[in-house]
Amino acid sequence: MIYDCVIIGAGASGLYCAARLLSSKALNAAVIDSGSRPGRKLLMTGGGRCNLTNRSIDISGYYTDDKDRLSHILSSHGSEESIRFFTDEIGLSLSFENDLVYPSTYRASTVLDSLLLYLKEHDCRFIFDTPVSDVSYEDGLYILNSDIKAKTVVLATGGASYPETGSNGSFTELLRSFQGINITPLSPSLVPLRTAEKDIFALSGKRVKCSLELYSDKKMQEFVAKSKGEMLFTDYGISGICVLDISGYAIRAVRAGQKPAIKAVLCDEDKVHYNLSRFTDRTVADALSGILMSELVSVLLDRAGIDKNRTVSGLNDREKEKVIESVKEMKLTVTGSRSFDQAQVTTGGVDLSSLNEDLSVPGNNGLFICGESLNCDGICGGYNLQFAWSSADLVSKGVIRCLS
Ligand SMILES: Cc1cc2nc3c(=O)[nH]c(=O)nc-3n(C[C@H](O)[C@H](O)[C@H](O)COP(=O)(O)OP(=O)(O)OC[C@H]3O[C@@H](n4cnc5c(N)ncnc54)[C@H](O)[C@@H]3O)c2cc1C
Structure with a gap:
C-alpha cells in the first residue's frame, strides 16, 4: 500500500495535522507512533486540564530562530481559527478563563478523545508500537x-x-540524511x-506570590526577562x-557561560516600613510575620545577618535598612536546570529559517515538519499547543498542495 501521507507522531501536532488534512480532502493517510497509545503528552497538559490555546498570544512569548517565520505561521492559523475548528468541526465545547482556553x-x-473520534470518522489509519528509525526517498516515494x-x-x-511520553529527540537522527537542515541543539x-x-x-514545598526579574549577571545590570505569579521552593x-516562564532565558544565559541572577520581589516595601515603625515592641520576626511566611522571614533575616529574636526598637537605622533590603526582595543565582524529565518543552530543534515557508524540507518535495521538533517554544498559557496547532495546519496545506 502507498499512503498519500504518513504522519510520524500521534501527539498534539500530528493528530491536529491529520485532522486538518482530512477535513479538507479524503486521503489515504496514516499516523504512526512509537508508543501503544496516541496523545500521551497531550493528556498531561495543563495539569490534566489542557490549556489548549490563548486568545491573546504575543509573539514575544516565544523563543525561535526566526520571528518573521513564526509570525507567518501563527497568523495563517491562530487561536481563533483553532477555536473554530475544535468547536465547529470537531464538536469540542470550550471554556474561557480570561485569555486561557480549556475544554469545558x-x-x-x-480533547484527545474528540480528535480521535474525528480522525476515525475520516478514516485515518493508526499504526502503533512502531518507532520510525529510517526515512529514505526512492523513485518519488518516501520509505519508512x-x-x-x-x-x-x-x-x-x-x-x-518528558521522554516517557515518546518524544525523545529521535528526529535529529531521522533527519541526518537530509541535507541543508540546521538543528539548534x-x-x-x-x-x-x-x-x-x-x-x-x-x-522546599512552600509557595510565595512574587514578581521575578531575571538579569544576565550577578551584578544585576543587564535585565533579561520578567514574570509574575507563584514561586515554589524546592x-x-x-x-x-x-x-x-523565565527558565528558557536563564538556561540560555547559563549555556553562554553567564551567571544569571533573579530578583524576586516578595512583598510591598511600604508594608515592611509600616510594620517596623508601628510594632517596635515586637521581635523582628513577629513584626514581619503578617507580611511573609515565618520560615521565609527566618531565611531572609539570616541573610541580612540580623537575629530574628531581637526587638525592632533595638535595631539601629542601618540594621533596619538591612532588614528592609533583604525582606522586600530575594536574590538568587541560577546555576542550571532540572533535566528533560521535568521540562514541559524543548528549546532548539529544526530552525524555521532552514525550511521552506510551508515548513517543508528544502530539496525534498513532500517532507514536512511541525510541532515541537521545530525550533520554537513558548511560555506557559497555551502558547506551545497553539504552535503545535498552527504549524500542523500550515503543514497540512502544504501536503494538500504537494499531492494535487
Ligand atoms: C507536563 C506538561 C504540561 C504541558 N501543558 C501545556 C499546556 O497546558 N498548554 C500548552 O500549550 N502546552 C503544554 N505543554 C506543552 C505541549 O504538551 C507540547 O508543546 C505539545 O504536546 C507538543 O506537541 P508535538 O506534537 O510536537 O509533540 P508530542 O505531543 O510530544 O508528540 C510527539 C509524538 O511523536 C512520537 N514519536 C517521537 N519520535 C518518534 C519516532 N521516531 N517514531 C514514531 N513516533 C515517534 C511520540 O511517541 C509522541 O507521541 C505541556 C507539556 C508538558 C510536558
Whole structure:
C-alpha cells in the first residue's frame, strides 16, 4: 500500500495535522507512533486540564530562530481559527478563563478523545508500537523503516521533554540524511531551576506570590526577562509557573557561560516600613510575620545577618535598612536546570529559517515538519499547543498542495 501521507507522531501536532488534512480532502493517510497509545503528552497538559490555546498570544512569548517565520505561521492559523475548528468541526465545547482556553470538561482526555473520534470518522489509519528509525526517498516515494511507503511524510515527533511520553529527540537522527537542515541543539525549557543559594532548600514545598526579574549577571545590570505569579521552593532551587516562564532565558544565559541572577520581589516595601515603625515592641520576626511566611522571614533575616529574636526598637537605622533590603526582595543565582524529565518543552530543534515557508524540507518535495521538533517554544498559557496547532495546519496545506 502507498499512503498519500504518513504522519510520524500521534501527539498534539500530528493528530491536529491529520485532522486538518482530512477535513479538507479524503486521503489515504496514516499516523504512526512509537508508543501503544496516541496523545500521551497531550493528556498531561495543563495539569490534566489542557490549556489548549490563548486568545491573546504575543509573539514575544516565544523563543525561535526566526520571528518573521513564526509570525507567518501563527497568523495563517491562530487561536481563533483553532477555536473554530475544535468547536465547529470537531464538536469540542470550550471554556474561557480570561485569555486561557480549556475544554469545558477541564479534562485533557476530552480533547484527545474528540480528535480521535474525528480522525476515525475520516478514516485515518493508526499504526502503533512502531518507532520510525529510517526515512529514505526512492523513485518519488518516501520509505519508512524500509517497508512503509508514502507520497508525503510529516515529521511530528515532538521535542525531547518528558521522554516517557515518546518524544525523545529521535528526529535529529531521522533527519541526518537530509541535507541543508540546521538543528539548534536541544535543551530543556519551562523547567525548574537550580540555584547556588542553598539556604532556600529548607523552604522546599512552600509557595510565595512574587514578581521575578531575571538579569544576565550577578551584578544585576543587564535585565533579561520578567514574570509574575507563584514561586515554589524546592530542595534544589525554585519552580512554579513564573519560574518556568523565565527558565528558557536563564538556561540560555547559563549555556553562554553567564551567571544569571533573579530578583524576586516578595512583598510591598511600604508594608515592611509600616510594620517596623508601628510594632517596635515586637521581635523582628513577629513584626514581619503578617507580611511573609515565618520560615521565609527566618531565611531572609539570616541573610541580612540580623537575629530574628531581637526587638525592632533595638535595631539601629542601618540594621533596619538591612532588614528592609533583604525582606522586600530575594536574590538568587541560577546555576542550571532540572533535566528533560521535568521540562514541559524543548528549546532548539529544526530552525524555521532552514525550511521552506510551508515548513517543508528544502530539496525534498513532500517532507514536512511541525510541532515541537521545530525550533520554537513558548511560555506557559497555551502558547506551545497553539504552535503545535498552527504549524500542523500550515503543514497540512502544504501536503494538500504537494499531492494535487
Ligand atoms: C507536563 C506538561 C504540561 C504541558 N501543558 C501545556 C499546556 O497546558 N498548554 C500548552 O500549550 N502546552 C503544554 N505543554 C506543552 C505541549 O504538551 C507540547 O508543546 C505539545 O504536546 C507538543 O506537541 P508535538 O506534537 O510536537 O509533540 P508530542 O505531543 O510530544 O508528540 C510527539 C509524538 O511523536 C512520537 N514519536 C517521537 N519520535 C518518534 C519516532 N521516531 N517514531 C514514531 N513516533 C515517534 C511520540 O511517541 C509522541 O507521541 C505541556 C507539556 C508538558 C510536558
